[in-house]
Amino acid sequence: MSAATAVRWSEGGSQVISEASGMFGLTWLLIALPLFGAIVLLVGGRRTNSFGPVLATLLVGFSFVLGLVLFFQMLGQPGEERAFNQSLFEWAPIGDFSVDVGFQLDPLSMAFVLLVTFVGGLVHIYSLGYMADDPDKRRFFAYLNLFVASMLLLVLASSYVLVYVGWEGVGLVSYLLIGFWNAKPAYATAAKKAFVMNRVGDIGMSLAIMLMVTTFGTTAFSGVFAGAPEASSGALLALGLLLLLAATGKSAQLPLQAWLGDAMAGPTPVSALIHAATMVTAGVYLIVRSNPIYNLSDGAQLAVVLVGVLTLLFGAFVGTAKDDIKKALAASTMSQIGYMILAAGLGPAGYAFAIVHLLTHGFFKAGLFLGAGSVMHGMDDEVDMRRYGALRKAMPITFITFGAGYLAIIGIPPFSGFFSKDKIIEAALADNIWVGIAAILGAGITAFYMSRVMFLTFFGQKRWADETHPHESPRSMTVPMILLAIGSVVLGAVLVIGGRFVSWLEPVVGPEEEHDFAIPVLAITAIIVAVSLVGVALAYVMYLRRPVLVEAPTGSVLTRAARQDFFQDAFNESLFMRPGQYLTRFLVFFDNRVIDGFVNGSAAAIGGGSARLRRWQTGFVRSYALSMLAGAVLVVGVLVLVRL
Amino acid sequence: MIELLSAAPPTSTGEALAFWVLAPVAVVAAVMILVSRKAVHSALWMATTMIVLAVLFIMQGGIFLGVVQVVVYTGAVMMLFLFVLMLVGVDASDSFVETLRAQRVAAILLALGVGGMLIAAISRATFPDAPGVGAANDAAGGHVEAIAEAIFTRYVFTFEAVSVVLITAAVGAMALTHRERLTPRKLQAELSVERMRSEHPTPYPSPGVYAQHNAVDTPALLPDGTASDASVPDELRRQGTVRHTELEGIGESDADEGDQR
Amino acid sequence: MNDFPVLTTLGVLPFIGALIVAALPRGRELLAKQIALIVSLAMLVLTVAIAFAFEPDAAEPFQFVEKTPWIEQFGISYAVGVDGIALALIAMAVSLAPVVILSGWNDADDNERHRPQTYFALILALLGCIVYVFVATDLFLFYIAFEVMLFPVYFLIGMFGRGQRTYAAVKFLLYSLLGGLLLLAALIGLYVVSAQQLGTGTFDWTLLAGMPIDPDTQKILFAGFFFAFAVKAPMVPLHTWLPDAATSATPATSTLLVGVLDKVATFAMLRLVIPIFPDASEWAAPFVVTLAVISIIYGALVAIGQTDMYRLIAYTSVSHFGFIILGIFAFTEIGGSGSVVYMVAHGLSTAALFIVAGYLVKRRGSSLMPSFGGVQRVAPVLAGFFLFAGLSSLAMPGFASFVGELTVLIGSYQRWPVAAAIAVIGIVLSSLYVLIMYQRVATGPATENVKGMRDVFPRELVAFAPIIALTIAVGVFPRPIFDVINPAIERTYSFLNVDPVEPDVPASDAIEREVTD
């Protein structure tokens, strides 16, 4: 490849991808550091118990520092020259086809690198305290390191195959960490469920890769995007839908959303890092990264928007009914990612805001989860919010940091969520009024259920048993929470005001589209904030003014349905699992009885036939003589008939 | 008669007459072999058939063969049969109850099938004019000379092979009937000691001597009138050919049963 | 290249080893095992040397060729040589040999009627046969090795197996002999055809490959060859011998049987079937591809329903062999090369699964999954190995089988999009059977069944470590394998008349356009 290749992707951004040199030649090290940590901890075994966790944390820290250095280096380059390609080796060269193990560092992946290493590093630090007493702490940190490496591989990959590698890697770590405490059979099942549903999504990824090779002869971003304008619309639509299928699996979007709630079985830091801040947003990354494909296919974009809207409402409704604090947050994650997917489906108007919301969400949701973990830590691992209450005095730091995250997620200005969500809703309104209304409605519900979480946990009467002694968490846990809270407060403003992030991403996704509204933009913002405040007020009336029962009331039909995640599990079970089990059982029966039965049957037939034939051998000489005579009759008969 | 002869030139009237007399005899004798219950009777009917066949050979110019037939078959082979019959019990008569299912019917049907097809084949075949072996005899300077020439020239290898077969058969027969002595031969001293130690030191009673029967297979009568089995040789008892006297009113049925084992 | 008969040495070495081992008297069991291990390591060294001397881009099809007339009346010669495909598979087989011997170190010690000497002699003899199958360039020599190979396996199952071993051994033998019979008939037919076409009959591959054969005759001969290999591969519905054999055999035997020996069938499809019967291969390809896809889905579904680990692994192999055959009959270079890599990877992953399952079964005395539970609590390293083996089987990226599976799918999608799209479902099913097995065996609270179960001990660790290393190495850097097999695959498919697969919008052109713009 020449030193610099200009690539202009259709309707998208244009950037000059040059060979990584200087500091950028160290891109591979970003991945290698945590990967090295994972290998050392896994292979080293018990010998690394003492220093392993700290080593793992340090390595992620180094990665973050390196990322930061690269970021500032990148800032020093002109906007269009911020993309670098590093090719390590040819992975699978077959004829004209080849997959390079190579990385592409551009503004989009840079944003992810910083998010992943920063939040990842904080979660590592937090886990030093949270997992301090776990006998398998070393394994936990090994998995965390492996996760960071896989996630970085996912976002740094320069081809879809390598994305797939990282994609599967994070899925595997997710499986390992959800099932980290798999001594509980339910947790092991949850882990399996997550992995299998992700694999269903991976069908989309696999097929997309196959289709790409057939259509373009390559899976490298540069090749695929360069060829996309000339590909048939059918191929583009198929690619878009397949990639969307992959994204729904990884990002817990409809229809593959069912695993995320159960995934809360994992340790809370895992929920914060993997199932809130980073891995589940990989779907958004994939769609934004594939923007040259989506830009060319309206059908695919429509599907993306639909998935986003449905999921954001679905997650929001489910969130209102959950009493388990982590499951409520998980539903919220699902809903927030719905916003991002929605934004990504809006095309150039939304890509940048999808990523902005992804980043701010990464901070405030990680903060919320870590706060929840801190609460559980102090409450002897109780997760039922109905047994919390009035914890703000016992856990002041947790309360404040959680509160910052809370204000951010419900979109109160000037907290970060306000900026990111507001922009998405605006873009949605510009695209389609109904989509916009749904998004506003979602914001209101978000405010309601998050306020519910907040009030049930930190306000009202104490509803916990007397032998519980809630206490603030150790420093190693509070410091990450504080850092994340700061991010929750300021990040949105930093990124959005002045269009900083939009112009940062412009080389990748193209310029933002201006949209016109009938009413002033400020009015829209006011409506959104007002709707959110209505949600807060409603929660105030329902959960603060009235006493909260420790045992959940039966609730309306809708509440019960939402508690059951709108029967998603029953749906999956009756539509896929049961028939699958019956099919499997039938096939096992078929294999044993019909196919093998045929085999054994023919063996038995031959055996039986021989036994019957054997009876002819009576042992009586005269019988044999008789058969000889019969033979003679035959021979003579044939001779007579033939010769005469 | 004259016309008949001219119509069928190869055979003379005498030959025809002889054939029509002898052929039925042969067939009847053959059937009798089949239906005689006693093997001895079968053997005698067999001899009859063979002699008839010898005559038929001679009638057809096989003088040498006819003589050989009489000497070898009727003389030697049949005597061998009779010897063996003596060994296995000359008196036993066979049961004609067929034990194998459908054997008899199948045998007769199949045999008729073979026969029918052979007869059909013969009847449809075209034969030469039956010149007789006279010309061949004359070429060699005589009948025996002709046969000798054939055997010792054209068929010499066959002849040698057959001689090997014969010798092998002789050796084989000896090997088969020879019994290896497993224990050292008992001398008179040992025999007498053994006898004294047995339950029965005295000689066994001799067979019965009666007006009707006077043979080793007839048991003697004990003073109370019962038959003494000890007076009959073991071998006969094992064969079941012990003949009970009519005095006992048992008759000969015993013998039949014995053979039906 | 000097004239040292290196392939003959490689092939004869294990037989000599087998004779020595078998001749050792009672009481020298340890020596027998050591000799077997040393012989296998010597083979490994020799193979590595061959691999380094091998020139991937050489013009002639085979290297290290040896050829001596054997039965000249029938045009039979002792002819051996390797191409890239054979080399890759020999390397895989020979790498697994020491692993298998080490992991099966004590397999035969408890046997009352047969000595460990016999066990290891049979394993070595089997290795010799396997080498000959891969190196034979004379079809008659191939056939002999192909058939003789059955007998060590038959005795390994029948003498050293467990459960219904006689049934399993006989079933295996009868199935294989049935296939072998048809192969023999087709081989004789091929000889007759070669006599008509070339003047003198021959079994020499170099003369037979690409020989013009009447299409109808080709189809009949193809059927004979293919049936034999479909039994061995095994393809649905000719697969039922495999679960029984795998359940009854020792893990070492199963590894060699499923991981290495069955590859002979897929190898022969590439080496014999396609070059000798190209027209018939094209004619039958839709049928074969359909069967392959059925194998993939069916094998995986039945695997999900199993309760016996060995049976489950056997059915996963049915599924994986479906992928391999799908790749071969895609008739694209990506699919063909991918299927060879998949063969190597499947050898490694099956070995991993069987060996770890063997460790588990040895401790517990049962291969039924319900007799385990919570192994991870008491033996974390063992459980980790088990998970590793499972991930290797479900084609996790970074593991060898991922390279094979992805390239096979890509390659087959280029020619058979629908089949490939259905086959993709296999990746979900594979995750199901692997994770269900792992869940039942290793997760959950430690049950009474596994209390006091010992974790991996050093010999087991040493036996398993090379598999881990190889699996990861091939998964991360498979390029050397591709370099070796690509020319051979290209040569194999050059006998066919299929249209080459071209991308609709070649990206390289598009990039060039952009640059010039």
Next chain:
Amino acid sequence: MNPENYLYLATILFVIGAVGVLVRRNAIVVFMCIELMLNASNLAFVSFARLNGNIDGQVVAFFVMVVAAAEVVIGLAIIVTIFRTRRSASVDDPNLLKL
């Protein structure tokens, strides 16, 4: 009279012999029936010699006789041996051909 009649006679004797072999159980009688069959074929040979006007048929008949004699010797020896051990000359009783 037609010389073919000898052949008919030979056929009849042969068939009778065959039936005898099949229906009689006494080994000695079976043997005699075999001899009868051989003799029947001898008759056919002699007749063929006459019909064809050469001596060869008679020579073959002669050989048949010799072989038959050999066969009788061996056969009877076997019968005697069997009789010694089994006390029977029935061909059914020792169904020796069965395991």
